[in-house]
Amino acid sequence: MNARSIPSSIPSGRLASLDILRGFDLFMLVFFQPVFVAFARHWSETPVFSFLLKQFNHIPWVGFSAWDLVMPLFLFMVGTAMPFSFEKYLANPDKWEIYRKITKRFVILFILGAVVQGNLLSLDPLRLRLYSNTLQAIAVGYLISAILLLHLSRKGQLVVTFLLLAGYWALLTFLGDFTPDGNFAEAVDRAILGRFRDGVSYAEDGSWSFSDSYRYTWVLTSMVFGVTTMMGVFAGQIMKYGKDKKKNCQLLFVIGVVLLLFAWLLSFQTPIIKRIWSASMTLWSGGLCYLLMALFYYVVDYKGCSKGLNWLKIYGMNSIVAYTLGMVVNFRSVAHSLLWGLEQYTGDYYAAILTFANFLILFFILRLMFKQQIFVKI
Template sequence: MKVQTPVSKERLASLDILRGFDLFMLVFFQPVFVAFARHWQDVPVFSFLLNQFEHVQWEGFHAWDLVMPLFLFMVGAAMPFSFEKYRTNPDKAAIYKKITKRFFILFILGAVVQGKLLSLDPLQIRIYTNTLQAIAVGYVISAMFLLHLSGKWQLAATFLLLAGYWAFLTFLGDFTPEGNFAEAVDRAVLGRVRDGVSYAEDGSWSFSDNYHYTWVLTSMVFGVTTMLGVFAGQIMKNGKDKLKNSRLLSIIGVALLISAWLLSFQTPIIKKIWSASMTLWSGGLCFLLMALFYYIIDYKGRSKGLNWLKIYGMNSIAAYTLGMVINFRSVANSLLWGLEKYTGDYYSAILTFANFLILFFILQLMYKLRVFVKI
């Protein structure tokens, strides 16, 4: 991990702003909105929005289910720009070192964020359970495809990954929480270090009946989602006509949504196991969002009112890790505790707002100082 101050001239503003939008939703808007809107959940509009800011329990798709796929997609979208200098270099040692280093750092950070690594308790640590780790795997798969396959073979390999995952889930299980093959693989491979495992007083352990997110076999489609971002990045990098680029991104997005809808009659859209139809559905939405941001920002040049999102977008890993690991509520509580008697039930929501506002100020300072944490 290192800190860089220069910004590449080849960076697309839409990439940074869309990434910032995703991170802003994750580490500011959603937790703050939910904290306040819970008090107004009897109002229909707030009830609907609260529902959209929660993950679907099994089949279906809410707006909040797009945050993680979009994160992976944006990682892929940046790769054609960052990997260009390595593709023509006969000495691949430098890029392999970069790939390996990034993989391990992301995997460790994922364990810190959600795997209870800092508990230093072997019974509590969970190995593979976080978005950063999914990014690490998707990044490695996409890096290998970018470095060693031509454009058409990248498409073919991505399709084979998706088709292979579809076949595993279709022919080796069903699409229920307990009966899907991805769940069986996770239980067999991760065992007691799988998230959701609980220990009894006698030392025996068991899997949770409520935890059904899958990771090991699902790594195949983490790679697919990241590669969809790569394809979007290649369109924006190689296409000379930005209007045509935005149209092509839109067309692909619609095509993916239609494909997902058709496939959903056989393979339900299930985010927790990242089903093939969910991969296509979320990928289609990612392409449409990318097309919209690219059209407005890079083609029309209208970024006024949006540039502040770069505060999150250009320090995305720092924003995510700080937002998930460090609790600034204690700082806020030290300063605001006198308000509790006046604000009642709203005091907890005010602390949530202050927590993420402090994070925003930290990221804003880093941005002004041109301090960007890169992995």
């Protein structure tokens, strides 16, 4: 990982829409959702806020909310950037340099994922969770996509991506069911990760058990982490190699609609379940990612209308810092030290104000880094 400064003018080969869309996703994750939910809970009986609160929470099992799109969009955007960042390596027969970078990024993301999860620095092996975080899913999706991008033609990439999706669908369809206890991805995680799976609890006698409430799957689900990232790669290829930006927008939009249609049809057999990243959920979230990418690409890169949106680059161009600080560092103690006198006047809203101040501090840190043109890259 390194911090570097870049010129204030973004290179022409860089997708401004991607930086802004990434910033939008990070802003929703580390600022808007925590702050909005903290305040909106006080008005939860109002129909509008009740509906919005449901959209900012994960669906327990079958179904899909707006909040369920945050993680797939992360993976999708990682893939979207890859045709641009890998360009100079594709024609080089010596892949050692790029594989060194891929390995470094994979390891750093995996370690950061363990830090974000909150157990790595405890130095207690019993609290270590091997594979349980969005950054680790990104690392795996990135690795799969990098191998396909470096060694296969575009047709080969499409074929292998389809086989990964079809293979995952077949394993979950024929080797289990789509219930929390009966799905095959759950069985694989329990068998491979064992006591190092997230959600495991320990009794005083040292015995351990799996949680009935933790239902996210990772090991087998890596297949479709790769699929989601590859869908981003295909979007990136459209925008990089397509000469007509308007046609690129149209193609992205059409692909998004087609993916949503196929997802809806498949959902009659394979329910849309984000927690196990079911095949229908992979297509559904992929379709929404394509539509969002089409929208941002149309407005920012085709129409050139980025006014009022460029501030999102504060998050988008330091995404790793934004995510890691937002998930790990709690600035509430700083806010409480400065604002504690307000508690007697704000009552139940004081906790929400602290939440707002916590993420406002993070925003100013990211803004300062952006102003100083310090961008942390892996």
